[in-house]
Amino acid sequence: MTGSRNGVLELAVLGSLHENPLHGYELRKRLNTLLGMFRAFSYGSLYPCLKGLLTDGLIVEEEPPDDVVLGRRSKIVYKLTAEGKERLQELLTQAGPSSWEDESFGIHFAFFRHTEAEVRLRILEGRRSRLEERMENVRTALARTRERLDSYTLELQRHGLESVEREVRWLNELINTERAQAADKSQSERDERPGSDE
């Protein structure tokens, strides 16, 4: 039970390797493209994570095509094991603070196509609550502040608040879409005509 890895990183790696086997360098590029606007992973965290996943048997080094046996070992391609896939499913099922914080929400969202509808909804709502809570904190703290702020500080506050409000609106749209899809699905299930109109 070496298993006390980062969680976000673990999901990112297992999720990426689920699509297709990769080596470290390419894995990093993939992730940093996927999340380019939000965050960037560094080798100092990726390689230790890969090492841990190896010793836990969640991934293995993919064998070269067998005829090239000589020492030339430049790329190390990793792929998921059965346990790895199981662990990935487990991670994709969890909806908790670790799925809607700033650093981790993007990753969870990026793998939503492998996530159950109900879990998706809970993560989106959790994220929204998190942002609303943050706005509330800042607002009350601001209200308690006696001295009035200079124009630059005010502008920073305004811009920050507006950005968060925009993300909340974005989340609202996504949540509505998810709800509508869930309603469609349960409706067509009630009609017992599965797959009739889509």
Add this chain to the structure above:
Amino acid sequence: MTGSRNGVLELAVLGSLHENPLHGYELRKRLNTLLGMFRAFSYGSLYPCLKGLLTDGLIVEEEPPDDVVLGRRSKIVYKLTAEGKERLQELLTQAGPSSWEDESFGIHFAFFRHTEAEVRLRILEGRRSRLEERMENVRTALARTRERLDSYTLELQRHGLESVEREVRWLNELINTERAQAADKSQSERDERPGSDE
């Protein structure tokens, strides 16, 4: 020369203490209100920073009102020294990568009222370049990607890109305002009527 502190944190602390003396707890609250939407500082970084600033003589513990001498030492109020003010001015003059990265831009912006107009402009432009560079990287990386992405990943990309574009537009407005003010100023200087219409 103990001086290899974090920089962002140093600016945040010195800048806050410049407004008025504070103790650690209040300092943290101030900063986390000021930057509530962007980041949060923890004690684990604040206290070591304060300790370093103390040993470097940039801040000192403020003396209690002198008649209460008995051991009751619950609050430790810090204030800037002359060297501290000097150091703060030095930090406020610097415009470089450390002023426009994600973690530090907010701090620098929050203290813009103490920053010279020219430095403000360079920081805003540096921040804009940084964001445009990031967009460019993601866009070319996306273009090189062969396989088409699923709808969730696409939506994440779209939302991230839109957020960054919005921040660029915001920066553009700020830069225009700054330029206009600079032009006004040099105009009124050319007229040799300092302070006539303000």
Add this chain to the structure above:
DNA sequence: GGTCGATGTATCGAGCTGATACATCTGCAG
């Protein structure tokens, strides 16, 4: 008088970042 939450200082282990080192492969200019 008791006790609960806010205020307040302080530290520690776990884990990440940014830098660095070093090897290989590929394209291409001379």
Add this chain to the structure above:
DNA sequence: CTGCAGATGTATCAGCTCGATACATCGACC
């Protein structure tokens, strides 16, 4: 064909930060 610059690729380390935790005091309220 040779050399060499830049992309590809693996790996580690010092320094720093986060989140948790510990502990003490204070004011308010019943």
